[in-house]
Amino acid sequence: VMERDAPHVVMVPSSSSGHAIPFLQFARRLAAEGVVTTVVTTDRHVRELEKTVRSTDLTPQGEPLRILGLRDKKVEISHDEWRRQVREVPEEKLEVMRLLREAVTDVGSPQSWKLRGVAPASPPVCILHDMFVPWAQEAAEKLQIESHLLYVSAAAALSVDLESNRLFDEGRLPITRERRDMVFPDIPGLSPIQALDFAVPYLMPAMYEWMRKYYSRFRRTDVILVNTFYDMEKPVLDALRNQVIGSPDMQAKCILEIGPLLPESHVNEDTVEVEVEERDPCILWLDRQAPNSVLYISFGSFATLEAPQLLELAMGLEASDCSFLWIVRSPNAHGMSAASGSPEPVTEFLPLGFEERMKGRGMCYSGWAPQTRILKHPAVGGFLSHCGWNSTLETVCTGVPMLAWPITAEQHLNRRFLVDTVKVAIELKGNSYTKEELEGDVVRPARFIPKEEIEKKVRILMQDAEGESVRQNMQNLREKSREAGAPDGSSRRNFEAYVNLLHKKIH
C-alpha cells in the first residue's frame, strides 16, 4: 500500500506520562496497521516523549509513525503554562491551537514532505486527541475534519465525565464541603458513588470551572475510544452504549473499547525478548527473590506521600515481614511532584537504619522503574498501587493482585471499582478525618493509613487464606484481558473496526 492511499491520522497527546504512554502505544498500533500516524505536540513535550518512548519500549521501527514538535520555539510551553492559557485566554486566541491548525494543514501538504524528508501522506482524516487537549477538537472543527477522543482512563471515569454537565445543571456539582456526604446513584453503569470518590477536578471549584468546558466537549467528538476491555467494565460499557450514545446532545455514534493499550511484550508470554545483559537494579534484585514473594510498591509517575505517611508505610512494611520492592519518591505535602524519575536521595525520609535492616528482604529505589517488566517478574506476588489506570491494566495483564491506596486524580473512583466491583484489590483503610481536616479548605484530605493496617493488609494480600479470593479473581481477570486482545477478541475486533472506519474516510 502506498502511504498516499493510507488514511492519515494526526494524534495530539497530553504531556503527563500516564496519558502519553498509552497514547503512543495506540499510535504505534495504528502505524503497524499501515495507518499514517503523525503525533503532534509541543517541542518540549517531544523531548520528554523521547525519554518515555525509550523507557517504555515503544520505538517505532520502519513504521509510518512520526512525532513532530510544533516548531515555533515560542510555544515551548509547559503543562502548567498551557493550563493557565486554557483558563485565561479565549480559545480563538490560543497560541497552541493556532499552531496545531497550521501543523495539521502542514503535515498533509507536499512542501512538508520535502521539508521533513518524510514519505508523502494524504491530508489527515481526523485529529485523535487526549481528554486534556480539547482545543485539538476545536482545531478539527475549524479544519472541517472529524475529531476522535482517545480516553486513556476507565470507562467508569468517562461515564462520570459525560454525565457531569447534567449533574452541574441539577446543582449537584462541583463537590463542595457541604456536598461531600452526597451519594450519586444515577451515573450510567455505576453502582452509587460517594461524593469523595469523584476525580480531583470535581472537588476543586476553581479547577472545575474550566474543566467543565472540557467535559462538555466529550459529547461533541465523533468517535470515542476507551483504554479498557469489555469483560472488565461490562455494565458501564453497556450503559454507555444504551443510554448515552444516541442521546440528542451526543455526537459520537460509537464508543469502542480497545484496551489494554500495553506493549506486546507485556501482554504476550510468547514474545521473545532480545537477550541483553540485564543491568536494571530492580530486575537484578528481583532475580534473587523467591517466586510470588515480593510486594511491589509504586504510586505512579507523579503522586507522592507526605513525610509522616512515608515513615508509617516503612514501619508497616518492616512489621509485615514481607519482601518488597518500593519505588520511593521524596515526600510532598500536596501529594504531587513533577517526579522526573531520576534517582534522588530518600534515605533521610525513611526510619533510621531502615535500608540497612531491610537488606536482602526489601529494596528501595527512587529512579524511574521498569514497571511493566517488574510486574511480569515471577518474584512479584502483589502490588501496592495508587490505582492509576495504566498501573491497573498493567497489573491485570500479569495477574498480580493489588492493595489499593489512591491519592489523587481519578484514583479513588478506580479504587472503588477494583475493590467492590471486580474484587481484585484489597482496600487499605485510613483513619477518620480530624475535626480540623473536616473544617479546612481541602474537600478530600488524604486519610492517614496507620502501620498496623498496612502490616495486616500486606499479609492478607501476600499470604493469608483471606486473600485467596482476591488473588484468584485477579487470575481470572488476567485471562479475560488476554482474550480481549487476542485475534477475534473484543478489543481486537474493535480496533479493526476503527482501522476500517479510517480507511472508509479516504474512499
Ligand code: UDP
Ligand atoms: N511508570 C513507570 N515507572 C515508574 C513510574 C511509572 O514505568 O517509576 C509507568 C507505569 O508503568 C504506567 C505509568 O508510568 O505506565 C503511570 O501511569 P498510571 O496511570 O498508573 O499513573 P499516573 O502516573 O498517571 O498517576
